[in-house]
Amino acid sequence: MLHWRHNPLLRYDAMIETTLQNVFGFTALRDGQKATIDKVLQHKSCAAIFPTGSGKSLCYQLPALHLPHLTLVISPLLALMKDQLAFLQSKGIAAATLDSTQTPDEAQAVIRGVTQGEIRILMVSVERLKNERFREMIKNVPISMLVVDEAHCISEWGHNFRPDYLMLPTYRAQFNIPQVLLLTATATPAVIRDMRDKFTIAEDDVVLTGFYRPNLALNVIAAESNKLAQLTDHVLHEPQSPTIIYVTLQQTAEAVASHLIQQGINAAAYHAGLESTQREHIQDAFMANRIDCVVATIAFGMGVDKANIRRVFHFDLPKSIENYSQEIGRAGRDGLSSTCTVFADLSGITVLENFVFGDTPERSAIDALLAQIPEADWHVKLHSLSNETNIRQLVLKTLLVYLEMEGIIEMGFSYFAEYRFKTLQPVEAILAKFQGERQQFVEQIFRASPKARTWHQVDFDRLWHESRGERKRAIRALNYFEELGLIQLETKQMTDVYHVRQPHFDRDMVASTLTALTQTKEQAAIERIDEMVQFFSSERCLSYRLADYFGDTQSPRQPTGCGHCSVCLGQPAVLNQPENTTLASATQVIDWCQPLIAAASKHEITVTETLLCRFLCGLTTPFFTRLKARQMVGFGQLSAMPFRQCLALIESSSILSNATIN
Secondary structure (H helix, E strand, O other), X not given: OOOHHHOOOOOHHHHHHHHHHHOOXXXXXXXXXXXXXXXXXXXXXXXXXXXXXXXXXXXXXXXXXXXXOEEEEEOOOHHHHHHHHHHHHHOOOOEEEOOOOOOHHHHXXXXXXXXXXXXXXXXXXXXXXXXXXXXXXXXXXXXXXXXXXXXXXXXXXXXXXXXXXHHHHHHHHHOOOOEEEEEEOOOOHXXXXXXXXHHOOOHHHEEEOOOOOOOEEEEEEEOOOOHHHHHHHHHHHOOOOOEEEEOOOHHHHHHHHHHHHHOOOOEEEEOXXXXXXXXXXXXXXXXXXXXXXXXXXXXXXXXXXXXXXXEEEEOOOOOOHHHHHHHHOOOOOOOOOEEEEEEEOOOOHHHHHHHHHHHOOOHHHHHHHHHOOOOOOEEEOHHHHHHHHOOOHHHHHHHHHHHHHOOOEEEEEEEEEEXXXXXXXXXXXXXXXXXXXXXHHHHHHHHOOOEXXXXXXXXXXXXXXXXXOOXXXXXXXXXXXXXXXXXXXXXXXXXXXXXXXXXXXXXXXXXXXXXHHHHHHHHHHHHHHHHHHHHHOOOOOHHHHHHHHOOOOOOOOOOOOOOOOOOOOOOOOOOOOOOOOOOOOHHHHHHHHHHHHHHHHHOOOOXXXXXXXXXXXXXXXXXXXXXXXXXXXXXXXXXXXXXXXXXXXXXXHOHHHHOOOO
């Protein structure tokens, strides 16, 4: 691949233009793309903050063809990776992904392509970087650039914080990656500062194109008492127009889709409760215009790059302004006029807030987590630890990151607790391929790997005790055997190993600190919901308010505004207050909670008032899975009641003291 620095006869701009036209088939770059590509090819780390659908991906795809080594892309969603991979391969670009859906042969082919320098772009999830086998492979591969898609996930103060992203600066250093490109569509000024700080990116190396899209008409309509009929009227206005309708709950998606189908709309429900094959079928049909309307939870969207979506409806309020911005960003990517309509009322606020309260761990759960920390290295299986402490896995990951920030633990590495392999050639033939000390080590691996019917289970402890064989060397050897086609290798039970830096820390003080931090995050999430309500009930230009939230100073300014949102058209929404929730009697609440209290006693699980509140509000926890709480009559009986109101009801009813255990 030509590199402009080594070819003085080829002007830099001409090189970009040639690649843009001959490889990608585009005639011109969009706003911000040229500035970002320039910085990347000047070997600067930078961040590109573009609205959804503005061509962020090209900012790494084009430079990757002119960088000397591999471009490693971190993406949060498998569907997004597959979509980008299909595009790159259609342009003849050597790109690949490593993901959980691949067969061992497919994964091994990708690894060979990477190690031999044949693949220019490799896309992986952030979790892949914790994979011991992957890390052993990639640290020996020269990498020109690390690309972080959906980079706002690295910020604790963003709407979609993912704790594993906090390790990316460390991985960058470990893999000696000289530059980073951060890509996102939804980052407030505070989040951008956080992203810059974590990757040491200069303020001048942030490219922000603005969030205003003149082809999107933003409408907020006060929801009527029969919101479903209201939605149906709007959908029937253009029944075949490509449409996404966003809802909060899976059952709502099913109910709305069923109603629209009865009205003659070619619609389908899409949510995480469907089988993956069903979801793929619905998405493919929508992309191919065989389905006109998808009624979806937020599980739908990030992997969808359909240019002609004309309408995005929010039947329920989105989770935040950031989510709203992402979801409406899927409309009108072809530049033609599209409408984005929210049917707004305050009845859905309870559900959104209850999800937030349901995530916040109790002090007793944090105490249980801290009690697990040993004095030596801590081997953590996240699923098991979640079940033992009753902390949801994503929240648990966040707490582990906080413990790192406190200097109590330090992430060491991750490994699979179990390795097993199946020989594809006779053992004698495998041994014959090696000589001397190497052959002896291979023999030691086989001795430490007893065979059942077909599979050899590797016992690393036995390997060490019998022959002082090191785990890392054995894993390298097993990977090499698989690369040569000598064995088929499988791994299980991902385990994170943390080094305990302060084994005798003050547990009470740290528990108090973590409790305060989680409550701060809870409050920040509630404030984001409040900001969203204020946004939808605003009497100022919605396009301006949205851009201003993300720090865009180039948006339509007051007092003129955009001229085409519902506020500018003289129709600001007045949101209806929800009806008062009917309180259940203390006797009824005790009856609902009694089966849970009895089941918890048998499993030696301590029941708290907060746990009962989550049960009545229908919020799942790891303990509820163990207790089969969802099958109990009381689960979710007060789901329409605000969490704090439900908790007050439980406290005033003295349920725990009045309940009996059979």
